[in-house]
Amino acid sequence: MSDVKKFMFVNRKAPYGTIYALESLEVVLITAAFDQDVSLAFMDDGVYQLKKGQQTKGIETKNFSPTYRALEDYDVEKLYVEKEAMEARGLSEEDFIVDVTVLSRAEMGAMMDEQDVVLSF
Amino acid sequence: MLHIVNKSPLTSTTLESCLNTAAGGDLLLIEDAVYAATTGSAFEGKLKAAMGRLKVHVLMPDLEARGLADRMIEGISPVDYAGFVGLTVANKNCQSWL
Numbered sequence: 001m002s003d004v005k006k007f008m009f010v011n012r013k014a015p016y017g018t019i020y021a022l023e024s025l026e027v028v029l030i031t032a033a034f035d036q037d038v039s040l041a042f043m044d045d046g047v048y049q050l051k052k053g054q055q056t057k058g059i060e061t062k063n064f065s066p067t068y069r070a071l072e073d074y075d076v077e078k079l080y081v082e083k084e085a086m087e088a089r090g091l092s093e094e095d096f097i098v099d100v101t102v103l104s105r106a107e108m109g110a111m112m113d114e115q116d117v118v119l120s121f
Numbered sequence: 122m123l124h125i126v127n128k129s130p131l132t133s134t135t136l137e138s139c140l141n142t143a144a145g146g147d148l149l150l151i152e153d154a155v156y157a158a159t160t161g162s163a164f165e166g167k168l169k170a171a172m173g174r175l176k177v178h179v180l181m182p183d184l185e186a187r188g189l190a191d192r193m194i195e196g197i198s199p200v201d202y203a204g205f206v207g208l209t210v211a212n213k214n215c216q217s218w219l
Binding site: 013014015016018044045046051052053054055056057058059061063065066082088090091 | 125127128129131151152156159160161162163165180181182183185187188189190191192201
């Protein structure tokens with residue numbers, strides 16, 4: 001289909017402290033319904049969104065992290081994590097709730113450059 | 122006195138300002154500031170350096186929500202909501218580093 005555009009969602013905020021992470025996820029699911037080429041980039045504190053083992057009972061907030069696992073059912077399979085951000089936070093690929101592709105900042109920049117639409121959260 | 126910080130140490134300079142200013146007393150990390158209480162973070166050294174002069178506490182429900190309760194830096198005191206209230210009562214004054 002010729003009208004498919006490349007959409008990248010850039011996630012740079014930690015979950016729960018602000019609403020950005022949850023809002024991004026909502027828009028990702030909407031975009032996926034329109035059969036577009038969707039990718040998600042996790043940079044800076046955004047890498048914390050994918051941390052395994054989130055338990056939100058104590059803060060009485062919905063734990064939305066399992067939703068990242070459902071993304072593949074919507075054919076959203078391009079999840080990119082910034083290597084430098086991951087390492088600065090003491091995290092590794094095994095800490096994430098989903099399989100991701102780890103990219104350097106430079107690779108992430110190149111990937112961003114290729115997009116038709118970039119949405120920032 | 123009691124210092125309260127709620128911003129991530131790698132996104133905001135708030136915690137650094139607090140650590141550069143606070144003379145002593147209690148420091149309570151809540152919301153996104155709990156990331157400063159985790160091992161392996163690039164901020165770990167700065168927090169540990171401050172632990173000699175500040176008693177550092179972390180609000181556990183916020184650390185648990187973020188999936189990092191098992192990575193708390195040794196020597197930090199975990200508190201629940203009642204502990205949060207207790208700290209505000211035990212100190213003569215309080216600065217929230219918004």
